[in-house]
Amino acid sequence: MAIRIVRLGTPLAAAEGVRLGTVRRPPRGVKKADYARRDYFDAWLPELSRSAARLLDALARLSRDANFAVGCYGENYQRCHRSILEQLLLEHGADVAANRS
Numbered sequence: 001m002a003i004r005i006v007r008l009g010t011p012l013a014a015a016e017g018v019r020l021g022t023v024r025r026p027p028r029g030v031k032k033a034d035y036a037r038r039d040y041f042d043a044w045l046p047e048l049s050r051s052a053a054r055l056l057d058a059l060a061r062l063s064r065d066a067n068f069a070v071g072c073y074g075e076n077y078q079r080c081h082r083s084i085l086e087q088l089l090l091e092h093g094a095d096v097a098a099n100r101s
Contacts, residue, residue, distance in 0.1 A: 002097040003063045005086045006071035008040045013099075017067030022048040022085065027073070041071070049081065053092075060094035 004016055009027070012019065021041030026032070036042045047055060048070065062068065070089075074080025089096055 004069040056092040060092040
């Protein structure tokens with residue numbers, strides 16, 4: 001099992017599992033009922049937009065038994081906080097999938 005680091009709004013990968021949105025604000029102009037249908041996220045977890053050690057530990061433990069994805073909207077991975085999030089998850093012992101979007 002593993003965590004995928006993804007760009008919100010991109011198509012879900014096969015066996016991606018639950019997608020968690022780690023942005024401070026939900027997508028503009030999108031109804032709450034459409035977040036999952038439009039591949040933004042299944043659950044909104046804005047607390048992860050800033051690092052939280054206990055939450056990172058919990059996600060790292062979950063990654064050993066479940067597939068899920070965390071992501072934000074940034075187009076350029078290197079300029080987006082998901083690159084930092086990936087590093088923090090790895091430091092907390094998470095199983096992170098090699099491919100990212």
